[in-house]
Amino acid sequence: MPQHTAVSHMTLVRARVGCSAKVHACLNQLIEPSRLTPGCLHFALQHCDSDPLLWHIAGYWASEPAMQAYFNSPLMDVFSVLLNQQMVDSLDFQTFNEHASAHLHKQAS
Numbered sequence: 001m002p003q004h005t006a007v008s009h010m011t012l013v014r015a016r017v018g019c020s021a022k023v024h025a026c027l028n029q030l031i032e033p034s035r036l037t038p039g040c041l042h043f044a045l046q047h048c049d050s051d052p053l054l055w056h057i058a059g060y061w062a063s064e065p066a067m068q069a070y071f072n073s074p075l076m077d078v079f080s081v082l083l084n085q086q087m088v089d090s091l092d093f094q095t096f097n098e099h100a101s102a103h104l105h106k107q108a109s
Contacts, residue, residue, distance in 0.1 A: 004063030011057040012092040019087040020053055026078050033075055039066020
């Protein structure tokens with residue numbers, strides 16, 4: 001049986017001026033359904049204290065397949081809505097592999 005490594009994703013969402021409340025409402029819809037998604041270990045939405053237009057989304061997953069299934073789910077449609085309705089100036093999306101960070105930590109020691 002293949003061994004799975006925990007993975008995570010991080011998204012920074014910059015709302016357009018005047019759209020922060022609408023962006024929050026859209027992103028807030030992700031929280032509970034994402035947390036209930038199979039393989040989700042943790043999911044959080046945070047608003048930047050120093051920048052009222054910036055939002056941070058973090059998801060931690062039991063495996064790459066679980067995270068990919070989430071990415072392919074209808075929950076991701078919220079990002080299309082944000083883009084199509086021109087509520088955001090930017091989306092920065094990154095994924096991370098726990099194994100790679102553990103390897104880097106060992107090299108730095």
